[in-house]
Amino acid sequence: MHSPLFGSMLDNKEYSRHIENFRSSISPPKGITNGLHCHDFRSPSDFDILVKLAKDPAGVGNRELQQRMDQDQQFRQQVLCAIVNGGKERFLQLCIDCNGCFVIQKLVENGSKETNQMLLNLVRPLAFKMVLNRFACRIVQKLVVNLSGSQVRQLFCQQFKGHENTLVTDQNGNHFVQCVVDHFAPDVYGPFILALANCPTRLSAVFENKYGCRVIQFVLENVVQLVHGTANANNSLEKEISIQILHVLIEPILKNAYSLAQNEFANYLVQFIIKSPYLRRQRCYIIKTHIIRNVYHLSLLKYSSHVVEQAFKHAEDRCNCLAMLFREVLEGYKPSTDGKQRTALYEMLFNQYGNYVVQRMIPIARDVYQNRRPGDPNWLRHIAHCVQTNMEALSRYSSGKKIINSLHPVIF
Structure with a gap:
């Protein structure tokens, strides 16, 4: 009877026998010179x-297999040939298995150019399926870093076109992608x-996606360094493409920053x-x-x-942005629920999110007050x-207490 744990290919006795063969061939008993020989995996069985063994849920056969591959280069080559000859579908089943991968x-690790090429030939038609799988994706990542730029570019063009x-x-x-x-x-x-x-609607969906926004930010971090930063482009083509990427990604962000700022990602x-x-x-x-005219909201x-x-923290004096931000908060009036006109600052002090903006404003206003940077000393006042x-009301909240403490020398 076949074991339900290990599927229908081997029963428990056969599985144990093959594990023992592995152990014996790796570490022959003392006094025995020829020992048991491990399978060369040339036949279908x-x-x-x-x-x-590779998919062994207990992990024992998998560890034995990897250990033998580390110790015996010829055995490692036999495993490679067996996998290549096994066909794409069986290769994929190993790749998407939590142990087989x-x-x-x-x-892939420390594989020769020939090994990488053989594996690439298997991966290429399966690449899209593999990168969407938790376990197979790791294999593709390990493989591509060993390939040339032209090979990876070709992989992108052939297998991922239309699936961006x-x-x-x-x-x-x-x-x-990262x-x-x-x-x-x-x-x-x-x-x-x-x-x-190329498609604005599609790109907007990427911006607002948990994973997509991280990819876009990572790309921007890299190309910004190549165009403006300390990283040097290797050739004019590389810099030209970096500029193109920077333009097509930043332009829609600049255009839709108001709505994008309100999105979770x-x-x-x-x-x-x-x-x-x-x-x-x-x-x-x-x-x-x-942001200006919308600071309160x-x-x-x-x-x-x-x-x-971040706008308050990084706004520069030379373009008057900082003064405009402060003016809107300190001088802007908003209708409250009781019909009174209150400053935007008052409403923000008691808001669960707005109070953090005020906390960011205080050290900036203090620096201006102490002549450490340009601005209006009256901001802090x-x-x-x-x-x-409003100290009594603010002291009821932890955020209010933080604000009071940060202004302690000024108030008292």
């Missing part, structure tokens, strides 16, 4: 044994990103532009076009309040007066 990874959106928004596929971006120049992944950006892209020392012009554009929302915080007037 032997390949079934290889698959069963480690045997394939072992083949799916790939970057998938919980596994996004790691593959791996390529991390290890290769923009001329390798550039066509993929440009194709992704896309707000990180807006923050990235505001915080980057190389994107000052774009930062100023976002603040003046999308954005400060009261969970995600956009983080964007407003305005904040201190509002806090002092």
Whole structure:
């Protein structure tokens, strides 16, 4: 009777016998010189044994297999040949198995050019399925870092064309894209990103996706360094493609920053532009076009309040952005529920998100007050007066206590 645990290929006795064969061939008993020989996996039945050991749920056969592959280069080559001869579908079944994938990874590690080419031939037609799988994705990542840029570019063009959106928004596929971006120049992944950006609606969905926004930010981090930062492009083509990527990704963010700032994931892209020392012009554009006149509203929302915080922190005096931000909070009046006109500052002090923006404003206003940076010294006086007037109510909240303590020398 076949064991339900190990499937129908081997029963428990056969499985135990093959494990013992492995152990004996790896460490022959003392005094025995020839010992038992492990399978060379040339026959279909032997390949079934290889698959069963590799997929062993208990992990014993898998560990024995990997150990033998480490110790015996010839055996390692036999395993490779058996897997190649086993066909694409059986290869895929090993790759997507939580244990079997480690045997394939072992083949990839320190593999020769010939080995990598043999594995690439297997992976190529299965690449899209593999990168969307939790276990197989690791194999593809390990393999591509050993390939040339032209091989990876070809893989992108042949296997992922038309699937750009799916790939970057998938919980596994996004790691593959980031791996390529991390290890290769923009001329390798550039066509993929440009194709992704070709459809505004599709790109907007990527911005607002948990995984997609991280891919976009990672790409921006890399190309910004190549265009403006310390990283040097290897050739003019590389820099030209970097500029193209930067343009097609940043333009829609600048255009839609107001709505993106309010999104759970896309707000990180807006923050990235505001915080980057190389994107000052774009930062100023976002603040003046999308945040000014909306400071109060954005400060009261969970995600956009983080964007407003960064706007205060990184706004520059020379473009008057900082003064405009402070003026809107300190001088802007908003109708309250009781019909009274209260300053935006008052409403923000008692809001669960807005109070963090005020906490960000205080050290900036203090620096201005102490002549450490340009600005209006009255900013701190305005904040201190509002806090002092409402100290009793603020002291009921932990956030209010923090604000009071940060102004302690000024108030008292």
